[in-house]
Amino acid sequence: MALWRIRATVDDRPGYLSVLTASLALRSVNILAVQVHTTEAGAVDDFLIDAPDNLTEADLHAAIARGRGRDAFVARAEAEGLADQPTRALALAGRLVHDPDGLGEALVHLLDATEVRWRPEPLPGRPGFADARMTLADPAGGSYEVLRNRPSFTPAEYARAQALVELSGSVLRHHREQTTMLLPDGAEVTLRTAGPDDLDGVRGLHERASAATLQRRYLTAGVPGEARLRRLLEPLGGRTLIAVTADDRVVAMASLVAEGDLGEIAALVDDDWQRRGLGTALMRRLLAYAERGRFAALVAHAAADNVAILRTLRRMGAGPAERDGGMVTVTLPIAGRQPVEAPATSS
16 A cells, blocks of 8 residues: 545535545545535545555546546655644744744645745835745845645645744744843843743742842742742733743843733842842833833832832932832723723732
8 A cells, every 4th residue: 555645626515525535445445534624616625545556647637537536736745744734834933932943944844845935124025925925024124925835725734834934923022022131240140021931930039039029029038839920920010020040040020910000010039139230221121111012001000118129219210109008009091091090019
């Protein structure tokens, strides 16, 4: 038995696919996988088959024609073709997460392309496809031209390619947001967006913190529970940034939690890393993130004796502090946005 890939167009009418499969079955062809692509010309059926060794390409073309198939493409297939297209696309997406610069190679494997050309200039028109040519915008700049002799590209293939392009762009944006910061004493830390995989590191940051540091951050003693830490790592509508040392220890974090069009910001810095500019650097990045978004203002709640954070907020442009007992609230207006009332403490 031998593996073949077959693609043929049939009228998009009830029963036409069964006519084609019946014609193949009469030649003892075993269909291992099938995909149906809807196009304006009809239903494009994509088969991976196992056929008797004595069947030739001409025999398969004849069987397709008897099954009312047209515009047939027939080619020998390799064993890796046994992986279905969704599985292949997911595997390539996983590779792009770790290597977003590998988009061109991923497109070759996804589309069985004969050639992928990258051009430094942007696309002259809109992305799209026609017959054996597909054009896609490169998220890093420039454009891709994807070519293959046959078969012609389908809308489903273009949608898969576009999804990989968007994933690559998202990963590249995430990488660009990662910054190495050189502290005045010569130490280096990486500032980046936090994610669920940082739970252990953030928990360690809290466990090392003194009671006084936790009190200033949360206005209450004790380490927050795991559920609350998880919410802080991925705040709905907001963002959390962390500072990580070369040995992967989280030494600071700052969070922006959305409350409608307001954002509440707060920071926690390892006791041994305080007064070195980490909290200020993280909060300035959160302010820049808020300025690009829909936020009207940012607010911060702090203990009245937390002189360091209040000084930092004033340098960032905060208005006068409003005191309520041992707690103060300050507001950071976003340029060009309407001021709003501060929300109650939530983070």
